[in-house]
Amino acid sequence: MELTRGSAELEALNVQLNNEEDLLAYKKPLDNYHPALVPRLLGHTLVWCGNTVYGKRPSYLKFRAVEIIARVPYHSWASAAYTMLTLFYNNEQKAMRLSETAKYAQLAQDNETMHVVVISQLAKRERKAGFLRHTLVPMLFAFVYFWASYLLYLVKPRYSYELNYMFENHAFEQYTEFIHRHEEGLKKKPVDSAFLAWYGRNPENQYEFFRSIRNDEIIHRNTSIEEIGR
Numbered sequence: 188m189e190l191t192r193g194s195a196e197l198e199a200l201n202v203q204l205n206n207e208e209d210l211l212a213y214k215k216p217l218d219n220y221h222p223a224l225v226p227r228l229l230g231h232t233l234v235w236c237g238n239t240v241y242g243k244r245p246s247y248l249k250f251r252a253v254e255i256i257a258r259v260p261y262h263s264w265a266s267a268a269y270t271m272l273t274l275f276y277n278n279e280q281k282a283m284r285l286s287e288t289a290k291y292a293q294l295a296q297d298n299e300t301m302h303v304v305v306i307s308q309l310a311k312r313e314r315k316a317g318f319l320r321h322t323l324v325p326m327l328f329a330f331v332y333f334w335a336s337y338l339l340y341l342v343k344p345r346y347s348y349e350l351n352y353m354f355e356n357h358a359f360e361q362y363t364e365f366i367h368r369h370e371e372g373l374k375k376k377p378v379d380s381a382f383l384a385w386y387g388r389n390p391e392n393q394y395e396f397f398r399s400i401r402n403d404e405i406i407h408r409n410t411s412i413e414e415i416g417r
């Protein structure tokens with residue numbers, strides 16, 4: 188997937204991945220990717236902390252926390268890219284490459300923002316969220332994750348991409364488990380969201396919505412590793 192793809196093409200890929208055979212073909216080549224030690228340790232720590240606070244089983248409120256955190260690396264990449272542009276503005280090829288990174292990071296940020304806004308509304312209907320556990324703690328996670336991802340990008344971009352690979356892979360697995368476990372119930376629940384309609388998605392029910400989120404996460408996971416080769 189090229190970073191020059193616009194949101195329309197990313198949405199088309201998302202729809203394509205509703206087909207399980209296409210999904211398997213898309214994800215399998217990178218399923219066994221082995222990150223370096225530093226991002227692997229950070230990734231396992233991040234996932235462990237999340238599972239400790241919110242439990243191993245996926246839920247609306249856990250997804251809300253996950254999506255607050257998931258926006259962070261794309262924000263950090265864009266910020267790091269702008270920082271590096273200040274240093275490499277006289278290198279046109281480098282400047283174009285960094286600008287492409289910033290462009291994709293903005294698309295991914297917008298996508299993750301849609302996730303957290305809509306899931307937050309759905310979570311309200313399922314269970315009340317406590318401020319400490321479901322707002323303050325994810326914000327603290329996000330703060331630490333931002334600076335870790337930002338500094339890794341400046342020092343060695345590969346590590347930042349690999350850390351995101353691990354987090355997005357975990358998110359993909361959580362959404363996959365959720366829609367398989369609750370498929371019939373989710374198909375009976377509507378999605379009424381002005382923000383989702385504004386974004387340009389119109390799922391008929393929560394199953395279709397969460398399936399599209401699952402597809403987003405695998406696209407983000409794969410893109411993180413594809414970036415390393417550039």
